[in-house]
Amino acid sequence: MHCPFCRHTDSRVVDSRTSDDGTAIRRRRLCPACHRRFSTMETAGLTVIKRSGASEPFSRHKIIVGVRKACQGRPVSEDDLALLAQRVEEAVRAGGHAEIEAHDVGLAILGPLRQLDEVAYLRFASVYQSFDSLEDFEQAIMALRAGDEKVLTGPEPAMGGGLAGSPPAPSGVGAGRASQQVSVVQGGAS
């Protein structure tokens, strides 16, 4: 590892610790030439597979650029965007896969963005999920009001579309709804 200050071609590791979630190692290094210290982070490679089939390294910067567009004119700071990108990266890394599809990166953005700013969220979702009618917006807004993440993040394309053969509704569902998240929005008119 070259020293970032004097470009000396060697450095010594003086400390090494694993991040809390275990997905990264931070090393403190000492340059034997200029005696300055610097840190490096070691993480597993994470590759994003685009719809075209091309792949590229995961980039927080790209997340920020994409989300920033949706946040224009909204009270969202650069720090907010940086934190969102960090949360997205943590979420996709938590999946434990070396490769992830771009679509899934988009899904991972929706949750944190919704908590950050609902208008920006609607803008992002409308592009990302290809809203093409007012009904799409109505559904997304209704889901926002209902706090139902499933409608927003897990749309299954309707296959077949026949009316016959719908599965019988299981009885006794609703026992395990305790983990549903409710986000608090300040300043709502009553």
Ligand SMILES: [Zn+2]
């Ligand atoms: Zn140096």
